[in-house]
Amino acid sequence: TIKQEIAPVLEKAFISSSPINEQIRFQRTIPAAEVFKALELNKQDTYLDLAGGSGLYTAGASEGVRKAIYVDRSSQNLPMVNELLRFVNNPALKNSAEFKRLKTRQLVNINTELPKLRKSYTPADTIPSNVSVLLGDATAIPLQDNSVTKLSVTDLFRWVGLQKKAKDIPEAAELVMKEALRVTKPQGLMYVKHDFINSPKQQERIVEFTKLVEKIAYDQRATVEIRSIEPNGAIVFKVAHKSEPIKLAPPV
Numbered sequence: 209t210i211k212q213e214i215a216p217v218l219e220k221a222f223i224s225s226s227p228i229n230e231q232i233r234f235q236r237t238i239p240a241a242e243v244f245k246a247l248e249l250n251k252q253d254t255y256l257d258l259a260g261g262s263g264l265y266t267a268g269a270s271e272g273v274r275k276a277i278y279v280d281r282s283s284q285n286l287p288m289v290n291e292l293l294r295f296v297n298n299p300a301l302k303n304s305a306e307f308k309r310l311k312t313r314q315l316v317n318i319n320t321e322l323p324k325l326r327k328s329y330t331p332a333d334t335i336p337s338n339v340s341v342l343l344g345d346a347t348a349i350p351l352q353d354n355s356v357t358k359l360s361v362t363d364l365f366r367w368v369g370l371q372k373k374a375k376d377i378p379e380a381a382e383l384v385m386k387e388a389l390r391v392t393k394p395q396g397l398m399y400v401k402h403d404f405i406n407s408p409k410q411q412e413r414i415v416e417f418t419k420l421v422e423k424i425a426y427d428q429r430a431t432v433e434i435r436s437i438e439p440n441g442a443i444v445f446k447v448a449h450k451s452e453p454i455k456l457a458p459p460v
Contacts, residue, residue: 236261238362238401238440240268240311246436246444247358247397249273256359258388259346262318263289265360267296268311270336277356281345288318289341294331295322301329347383351391354450359392360399362442381417385424389432394450397435401442410441421445 243265249255253273257266259280266278266289278289301307306328310316335341344350346364361384381402388398402417418434425432429451435444 236264236316236363237314238442239314239316240265242438242440243360243362243399243442244269244272244311246438246442247360247399249358253357254355256349256351256356256391258349258359258361258384259364260289261285261363262316263292263341264310264316264318266339266341267292268307270296270339271302273358274338276336276339277351278339278341279344279346279349279351281343283343286341286343288322290335291322291331292318292325293335293339293341294333295325295329297332297334297336298329301325347380347387349387349391353390354393355391357393357396358399359388359396361388362399362401382420382424385421386428389421389425389428389430389447392447394447396447398445398447399442400445401440414441414443418443 247253247255249269249272251272251274254275254277255269255273256277256279257263257269260266260278261280262285263278266276269276270293280286280289295301296307306325310321342350346361364384385400388400392398400421402413414437421432425447430447431449433446433448435446437443
């Protein structure tokens with residue numbers, strides 16, 4: 209059964225002692241509904257839940273987008289994510305107040321929510337047909353260029369690299385943002401919440417991080433704009449323009 213499959217995974221889910229690629233992140237610090245509102249998700253969108261952790265954003269977005277894609281590097285997350293998505297594929301849950309609560313609450317812990325769902329609902333046999341669950345690294349996203357219109361990445365950056373010159377921006381964060389920009393279509397939106405947001409130097413760090421993203425875009429022959437800075441400190445970037453890579457003429 210699903211419960212039997214996931215139980216041994218949960219027993220060893222201690223983030224502080226697990227290797228990064230085995231970590232299970234049960235909790236999201238930002239309500240899904242806030243992310244979706246900032247991104248203006250709609251039925252035409254292909255949405256990427258990057259470093260998706262528990263899969264709550266993927267599950268919540270699945271009913272309102274053309275396609276939802278979950279990417280996370282931890283194989284330990286997949287049983288939990290697939291179980292949640294099978295519950296969401298049951299119309300009884302999808303149309304319930306319980307599902308709305310999951311999307312609007314802060315600090316939803318899927319580890320405590322799944323037992324409640326098991327008591328009240330029956331999971332569908334499959335996950336929603338418009339959802340893809342992929343195992344992959346945020347620094348090497350397993351998607352083609354310009355393949356998504358919206359993406360979110362939160363609760364990630366402290367895990368993806370060592371501190372850069374004693375500052376709050378990890379070196380690997382550059383790789384994450386390069387990849388995020390690569391897979392996002394022109395006119396697409398990227399919802400990014402860095403871990404420095406609640407630091408004493410929040411405003412300074414937001415400016416520094418924004419300059420980093422602008423430089424990455426410039427190096428990739430693209431232009432980004434700040435669409436908004438959310439009350440929780442997250443930044444919504446718009447990919448305003450992308451140029452085609454310069455193709456050299458073949459030697460004569």
